[in-house]
Amino acid sequence: MIQSVERAMEILEILKGSPKGMGVSEIANQLGVAKSTAHRLLMTLESGSYVRKVGKDSLYCLGLKFLEMNQVVVDSLNVVEIARPHLEKLSKESGEIVHLVMLDGNELLYIDKVENSSTIRIYSQIGKRAALYCTGVGKAILAKYDEEQLDDYINHNSFHKYTEYTLTTPEELKTTLKEVRNNGFAFDNQEHEIGIRCVAAAVFDSSRKAKYGISITGPVSRMIDQHLETYIPKLTETADNISRQLGYRK
Incomplete structure (x- = not known):
């Protein structure tokens, strides 16, 4: 469970540096995991709006949840x-x-x-x-x-x-x-x-x-x-x- 959380955080860090989005295979390569593992993690993150798909190639980028979280941090x-x-x-x-x-x-x-x-x-x-x-x-x-x-x-x-x-x-x-x-x-x-x-x-x-x-x-x-x-x-x-x-x- 802890390893999954760590990998999910790594995905977010990877996508933070790729505003145009990345494909599942590219994310999996950077994580050093199987494509199926990366896809499963991305689906979980997508369900919480932490990542989203963009473009005709369905590339992943950071989700709108971070706009909401950013405002909470700013307000605090x-x-x-x-x-x-x-x-x-x-x-x-x-x-x-x-x-x-x-x-x-x-x-x-x-x-x-x-x-x-x-x-x-x-x-x-x-x-x-x-x-x-x-x-x-x-x-x-x-x-x-x-x-x-x-x-x-x-x-x-x-x-x-x-x-x-x-x-x-x-x-x-x-x-x-x-x-x-x-x-x-x-x-x-x-x-x-x-x-x-x-x-x-x-x-x-x-x-x-x-x-x-x-x-x-x-x-x-x-x-x-x-x-x-x-x-x-x-x-x-x-x-x-x-x-x-x-x-x-x-």
Whole structure:
């Protein structure tokens, strides 16, 4: 019985690498078993929708059951739990506050925050909301919108001037987002709160959507360009690592 389970798992691994499908004889050869044995295993897997036949040659490929299973796995992922060790490492390396946010409609929701002894008190709190256009994480996410999505966002949101540095026109926002796309990261240069600067990057989920973002945030006196040169590679690497753990594949 155990050997049959092992062989069934081997079949699934073989088919995972053959998206166009494989015939019974080819599968049997790779398994090193008789064609009748491979056929019996495939029939069992087919009855559970783990494999299916495709094309006029009735080649076997992975079944639709895996779509269902994939969604269950994705739904069970806890982004805060996954991201937390990465955020702690990034905060320790930078010495600044590190945020994790989630896109919720046309706003950001702060879902985690890592501080250390040298950080200062700022606006953000877990559970608080913020606008996209005036935050680093918001702009990092907006930069991943296509033209239609961006226009829809602009048409349904007003631009409140939080500080003298806040972007307040669609033209300013679009120009800034072009820079974000080219760079792969975004800044908040005192646009939401005077004295506070941050650099941010988008985080993707398994559907290849930028649903999350992370940022390094600190006072302008410490978030100077020479420090940011060392922070930015760590930030983008952290965002990539979290994205991969959430199932994102380029």
